[in-house]
Amino acid sequence: xxxxxxxxxxxxxxxxxxxxxxxxxxxxxxxxxxxxxxxxxxxxxxxxxxxxxxxxxxxxxxxxxxxxxxxxxxxxxxxxxxxxxxxxxxxxxxxxxxxxxxxxxxxxxxxxxxxxxxxxxxxxxxxxxxxxxxxxxxxxxxxxxxxxxxxxxxxxxxxxxxxxxxxxxxxxxxxxxxxxxxxxxxxxxxxxxxxxxxxxxxxxxxxxxxxxxxxxxxxxxxxxxxxxxxxxxxxxxxxxxxxxxxxxxxxxxxxxxxxxxxxxxxxxxxxxxxxxxxxxxxxxxxxxxxxxxxxxxxxxxxxxxxxxxxxxxxxxxxxxxxxxxxxxxxxxxxxxxxxxxxxxxxxxxxxxxxxxxxxxxxxxxxxxxxxxxxxxxxxxxxxxxxxxxxxxxxxxxxxxxxxxxxxxxxxxxxxxxxxxxxxxxxxxxxxxxx
Numbered sequence: 001x002x003x004x005x006x007x008x009x010x011x012x013x014x015x016x017x018x019x020x021x022x023x024x025x026x027x028x029x030x031x032x033x034x035x036x037x038x039x040x041x042x043x044x045x046x047x048x049x050x051x052x053x054x055x056x057x058x059x060x061x062x063x064x065x066x067x068x069x070x071x072x073x074x075x076x077x078x079x080x081x082x083x084x085x086x087x088x089x090x091x092x093x094x095x096x097x098x099x100x101x102x103x104x105x106x107x108x109x110x111x112x113x114x115x116x117x118x119x120x121x122x123x124x125x126x127x128x129x130x131x132x133x134x135x136x137x138x139x140x141x142x143x144x145x146x147x148x149x150x151x152x153x154x155x156x157x158x159x160x161x162x163x164x165x166x167x168x169x170x171x172x173x174x175x176x177x178x179x180x181x182x183x184x185x186x187x188x189x190x191x192x193x194x195x196x197x198x199x200x201x202x203x204x205x206x207x208x209x210x211x212x213x214x215x216x217x218x219x220x221x222x223x224x225x226x227x228x229x230x231x232x233x234x235x236x237x238x239x240x241x242x243x244x245x246x247x248x249x250x251x252x253x254x255x256x257x258x259x260x261x262x263x264x265x266x267x268x269x270x271x272x273x274x275x276x277x278x279x280x281x282x283x284x285x286x287x288x289x290x291x292x293x294x295x296x297x298x299x300x301x302x303x304x305x306x307x308x309x310x311x312x313x314x315x316x317x318x319x320x321x322x323x324x325x326x327x328x329x330x331x332x333x334x335x336x337x338x339x340x341x342x343x344x345x346x347x348x349x350x351x352x353x354x355x356x357x358x359x360x361x362x363x364x365x366x367x368x369x370x371x372x373x374x375x376x377x378x379x380x381x382x383x384x385x386x387x388x389x390x391x392x393x394x395x396x397x398x399x400x401x402x403x404x405x406x407x408x409x410x411x412x413x414x415x416x417x418x419x420x421x422x423x424x425x426x427x428x429x430x431x432x433x434x
Contacts, residue, residue: 022060022062022100022101022102023060023098023100023101023102023162023163023165024058024060024098024100024162024202024250024413025058025202025250025252025291025333025335025413026335026415028164028165028204028205028206029204029205029206029252029253029254030204030250030251030252030291031252031254031293031294032252032293032333032334032335032336033293033295033335033336033337034337034416034417035337036337036338036416036419037337037338037340037419038336038337038338038340038342038416038419038421039337039340039342039352039419039420039421039433039434040338040339040352040361041361041362042352042362042364042433043434044433045431045432046083046420046432046433047082047083047432048367048429048430048431048432049076049078049083049085049429049430050428050429051071051072051074051428051429051430052072052428053071053072053073053094053428054070054071054424054425054426054427054428055068055069055071055412055424055425055426055428055430056069056071056096056159056411056412056424057069057070057095057096057097057098057099057108057412057424058098058162058333058412058413058414058415058423058424059098059099059412059415059423059430060098060099060100060101060106060415061422062101063101063120064079064080064081065077065078065080065086065120066078066079066080066422066430066432067099067101067106067108067120068099068412068424068430069094069095069097069098069099069108069110070094070095070424070428071094071095071096072094073091073092073093073094073095073110073112074088074090074091075088075089075095075106075108075116075118075123076088076430077120077123078430080417080418080420080422080432083430083432086123087123088123089116089118089123089125091110091112091114091116092110092112092113092114093110093111093112093113094110094111095108095110095111095160096111096158096159097110097159097160097161097162097163097172098202098413099162100162100163100164100165101120102165102184103168103184104119104120104121105117105118105119105120105126105184106118106120107163107165107170107184108162108163109131109134109160109161109162109163109172110134110160111134111160112134113130113131113133113134113174113176114128114130114131115128115129115163115170115172115180115182115187117170117184117187126187127186127187128187129180129182129187129189131174131175131178131180132174132176132178133175133176134174135153135175135198136154136157136175136198136200137153137154137157137175137197137198137200137215137242138153138154138242139152139154139241140241140242141240141241141242142154142241142242142243142394143241143243143397144241144243144392145392145393145394145397146393146394147393147394150394154242155397155401156401157198157200157248158331158411159248159331159411160175160200161174161200161201161202161203161212162250163202163203164202164203164204165184166205166224167224168183168184168185169181169182169183169184169190169224170183171203171224172202172203173195173200173201173202173203173212173214174198175199177194177195177196177197177199177216178192178193178194178195178199179192179195179199179210179212179220179222179227180192181210181224181227191226191227193220193222193227193229195214195216195218195220196214196216196217196218197214197215197216197246198215198246199212199213199214199215200215200248201213201214201247201248201249201250201251201260202250203250204251204252204253204258205224205253206253206272208223208225209221209222209223209224209230209272210224210227211251211253211258211260211272212250212251213235213246213247213249213250213251213260213262214246214247215245215246215247215248216246217234217235217236217237217245217246217247217262217264218232218233218234218235219232219235219247219251219258219260219268219270220232221258221272221275230275231275232275233268233270233275233277235247235262235264235266235268236262236264238264244263244264244265244285244287245263245264246262246263247260247262248261248263248287248289249261249288249289249290249291250291250333251291252292253272254294254314255294255314256273257269257270257271257272257278257294257314258270258271258272259294259299259301259314260288260291260292261287261288261289261290261291261292261301262287262288263287263288263289265282265283265284265285265286265287265288266280266281266282266283266288267280267281267283267288267292267299267301267310267312267317269299269314269317278315278317279316279317280317281310281312281317281319283303283306283310284306285305285306286303286305286306286308287303287304287305288301288302288303288304289304289329289330290302290330290331290332290333290334290343291333291334291413292333292334293333293334293335293336293341294314295336297313297314297315298312298313298314298320299311299312299313299314299317300334300336300341301334302330302332302334302343303329303330304329304330304331306327307324307325307326307327307328307329307330307345308322308324308325309322309323309324309325309343309353310322311358321358323353323358323359325345325347325351326381326382326383327382327383328345328346328347328349328382328383329345330344330345330346331344331346331411332344332345332410332411332412332414332423333413334414335413335414335416335421336355337416339354339355339356340352340353340354340355340361341353341355342414342416342421343414344409344410344411344412344413344414344423344425345409345410346383346404346407346409346410346411347369347373347377347383347407347409348365348366348369348370348372348407348408348409348410348425348427349363349364349365349366349369349410350363350364350366350410350414350423350431350433351363351364364431364433365408366407366408366410366425366429366431367408367425367427367429368407368408368409368425368426368427369407369408369427370408371408372406372408373407373408375387375406376403376404376406376407377407383404385400385404387403388401388403388404389403405426406426406427407426408425408426408427408429409425409426410423410424410425411426412424412425419434420432420433420434421433421434
């Protein structure tokens, strides 16, 4: 009898460890918390798969398949154990959306202005839905670039909104300024809600409410069935240039609160029912692009230019501790498995942080970092921006951004499944570490 009980317990433990991510940040609340122990000690690369463009998409792992997009215009399906290609599907532009897998289909959006639903097994298109026009956030004199009177797209608007699926409805935002609700079976429009600007944050969902921010500087709570506004919250604005404004960060919902970062350099905690501000943590001019994680009463998040990793009290926002990563921005959102937190860096690294010791446990460098980091890094280890950015003219800004991306930056968010970590890099690889 004891032997039988042991077998049953082992089976349940194995099943728990085999749980998979089917959407951005593990679930519709964007918890970012995965079962199992993850990779507490790095043994090496399990496999890597090379695409022909930067991989900003966060993979979704379902039924032994890793689904992810690339700037080479393709959505890929790989065997999660071996990295072998199962199929690929070509769109009309970059796939910077993170896919969601639901009921045998994979859903994602492309910069070509379409949402796609594909057969998850074969890659055959089931339907597509056209937005009113995908585009990046734009403004005058962005980041101080010249010519000052020219409206320019933001070269740091890397990501597209990633779908969340609840009750057979696909929710996501678009550069056309709308939040959409689509029928998962047919792609038919259920409702759409217009914000004042680009929506590239990904929706988080709880209690029949959609939580999502827009580049119009408002954070919205929408009724999931109708799209009606339940409440909205105003973040800060930049009166001089369109730099410190708007919400790129996707939210996480935990314990009745919704947490998200903003370009106004704040991390916000709002009451999920009313939108009342509970607290805001000031990052002193540094954006918060990544999605936070909340675990055991602590909020973990990373910053942009300052390259800091913060742990703050979930109820009060009081700082518990910080770790510095040499001013390398972190747009990647963290993942937690066991007592390790995993996060990517623009330095071309994936970092494992021991949450008990409050210190890095190990660091992995991408191929791009090994090849090019010395060119765009100072001896101190900090970014060497003068080597990448020749001038303050807009064209040079764009070139400089992608010179820095040649380091193999990790903007994709890591996913933990069956004791492996999966993530993409701007060097064009999807990596699986063990």
